[in-house]
Amino acid sequence: MSDTQGSEKVSCTFICSRDTIDGVYPSLILGINAKRLGMDSTIFYTFMGINVIRKEGVKKCKFVPSGVMGAIPGMSTMATKMMKSKIEAANIPCLEDLLEMALLEGVRLVACKMTIDMMEFKEEDFIEGVEIQTAEDYLRHAKNCKINMFT
Numbered sequence: 345m346s347d348t349q350g351s352e353k354v355s356c357t358f359i360c361s362r363d364t365i366d367g368v369y370p371s372l373i374l375g376i377n378a379k380r381l382g383m384d385s386t387i388f389y390t391f392m393g394i395n396v397i398r399k400e401g402v403k404k405c406k407f408v409p410s411g412v413m414g415a416i417p418g419m420s421t422m423a424t425k426m427m428k429s430k431i432e433a434a435n436i437p438c439l440e441d442l443l444e445m446a447l448l449e450g451v452r453l454v455a456c457k458m459t460i461d462m463m464e465f466k467e468e469d470f471i472e473g474v475e476i477q478t479a480e481d482y483l484r485h486a487k488n489c490k491i492n493m494f495t
Contacts (some may be wrong), residue, residue: 356491370495390456
């Protein structure tokens with residue numbers, strides 16, 4: 345099934361601003377599924393989310409419980425193990441596999457230039473296939489998209 349608007353392909357963008365398991369899964373799942381439905385799909389990584397597309401970054405994603413629970417020493421490690429076992433039991437691909445799928449299926453992975461400058465990252469810090477865009481470039485693209493989501 346292909347989702348097109350007239351003769352023009354439908355485009356969508358997803359913004360990922362967190363490098364936590366619950367911050368990364370939605371943008372990858374939505375981005376991949378949009379592509380599979382025939383849409384152009386872009387994930388824009390900004391602030392802490394940018395760590396996901398740095399070399400080896402996706403392997404460091406954790407699940408951080410909200411509120412006071414997340415502040416308890418060791419709670420994030422325990423919650424991450426629990427969440428990863430639930431993900432595996434549900435036969436959901438791990439983040440590393442999803443990121444690879446996204447790249448192979450043509451989802452555009454875009455790093456925010458402002459965040460790169462702020463964090464003093466270099467282009468070579470990122471996995472192969474990542475594009476770098478300013479907020480203005482992102483908005484020029486997003487204004488014509490049918491779907492724009494902040495995940």
